[in-house]
Amino acid sequence: MPEERRDWSLRVRDLVKTFKEVRANDGITLRVEPGEVYGLLGPNGAGKSTLVKQVIGLLAPDSGTITLGPYDLVADPDAARQLCSYLPQAQMPIASFRARQAIDITGMIRGGDRDTVTRRRDELIEALDIGEWRDTLGAKLSGGVRRLVGFAMVTACPGRVMVLDEPTNDVDPLRRRLLWQEVRRLGDAGVAVLLVTHNVMEAERAVDRLAVIDRGRLLAEGTPSSLKAEDRGRLRLQVMLGPRVETPALPPFVQLHTRVGHNLMTVVAEAEAAHAIRWAQELMGLGLAEEYALGATTLEDVYIRLTGDVEAAGREAG
Ligand SMILES: Nc1ncnc2c1ncn2[C@@H]1O[C@H](COP(=O)(O)OP(=O)(O)OP(=O)(O)O)[C@@H](O)[C@H]1O
Numbered sequence: 222m223p224e225e226r227r228d229w230s231l232r233v234r235d236l237v238k239t240f241k242e243v244r245a246n247d248g249i250t251l252r253v254e255p256g257e258v259y260g261l262l263g264p265n266g267a268g269k270s271t272l273v274k275q276v277i278g279l280l281a282p283d284s285g286t287i288t289l290g291p292y293d294l295v296a297d298p299d300a301a302r303q304l305c306s307y308l309p310q311a312q313m314p315i316a317s318f319r320a321r322q323a324i325d326i327t328g329m330i331r332g333g334d335r336d337t338v339t340r341r342r343d344e345l346i347e348a349l350d351i352g353e354w355r356d357t358l359g360a361k362l363s364g365g366v367r368r369l370v371g372f373a374m375v376t377a378c379p380g381r382v383m384v385l386d387e388p389t390n391d392v393d394p395l396r397r398r399l400l401w402q403e404v405r406r407l408g409d410a411g412v413a414v415l416l417v418t419h420n421v422m423e424a425e426r427a428v429d430r431l432a433v434i435d436r437g438r439l440l441a442e443g444t445p446s447s448l449k450a451e452d453r454g455r456l457r458l459q460v461m462l463g464p465r466v467e468t469p470a471l472p473p474f475v476q477l478h479t480r481v482g483h484n485l486m487t488v489v490a491e492a493e494a495a496h497a498i499r500w501a502q503e504l505m506g507l508g509l510a511e512e513y514a515l516g517a518t519t520l521e522d523v524y525i526r527l528t529g530d531v532e533a534a535g536r537e538a539g
């Protein structure tokens with residue numbers, strides 16, 4: 222990595238932020254390199270948005286440091302706002318602007334020159350497949366399209382750090398894919414991307430590294446494969462139970478299980494694969510299960526093990 226790039230890493234050290242009695246961030250340390258897409262995963266209320274709001278200078282920490290290259294972002298929140306682009310978790314207030322105007326205006330406020338911003342706006346509208354709505358007023362856009370326009374607004378003239386808080390909320394599966402491609406492109410252009418998401422499976426494909434946060438603390442950090450490595454030797458057996466079927470008695474080889482709706486997810490040792498299949502077939506034979514699948518553990522299994530957040534699995538299964 223060239224020296225110039227290495228100097229621009231984003232470093233968060235021992236960050237603490239409390240709201241009355243809630244320790245929203247309880248000593249968080251992490252580092253994101255330019256060109257890296259870094260995911261922040263964690264259940265509702267984990268402290269993800271609080272963390273990114275401090276990075277971009279919207280909230281002041283109680284203690285700890287945040288630096289970007291030579292800049293102290295805590296001491297200099299103006300620098301933070303200038304150097305970081307931010308897509309907030311809440312929708313952008315663009316009711317009275319047409320989609321393309323909203324993108325142009327934010328690009329130029331961020332210091333882009335008109336020609337570059339115009340070109341970039343057209344590229345983004347095309348890449349995100351939202352051309353149909355380029356002249357539509359913000360107030361008339363659907364939630365998902367508004368989200369995509371928000372993304373185009375903040376990426377028309379990106380800073381050195383891009384903070385995206387739940388960028389794919391409300392976006393349909395096909396355009397989500399387009400959005401992830403653009404996120405990847407930002408990384409490839411040398412931007413450090415800090416990406417907050419609930420979508421574990423999508424994160425697995427889109428990020429270089431990720432941190433799992435819960436109750437203000439960083440529980441684990443690494444590449445998707447290094448995090449999954451701890452689950453080596455285990456398999457996931459997923460059983461789709463029939464309607465109104467109670468969770469059946471679990472055989473002793475089931476190491477972990479969660480149930481969301483009809484979906485019973487279990488983790489079993491690789492050595493027990495044959496037993497696991499036999500058990501699933503028995504459940505089908507008894508009419509308790511409709512189908513099953515045995516496969517490698519995923520990042521989602523790691524995430525559930527760390528946080529106990531079964532809802533994430535439900536979102537994926539649904
Ligand atoms: N402005 C605030 N005033 C008081 N408490 C707050 C404030 N902002 C956040 N909190 C609390 O801090 C904790 C962390 O909230 P935060 O918004 O960072 O979570 P999150 O991980 O982004 O959750 P979600 O996935 O639901 O967006 C929560 O307990 C929340 O209630």
Ligand SMILES: [Mg+2]
Nearest residue numbers: 269270271310
């Ligand atoms: Mg949040």
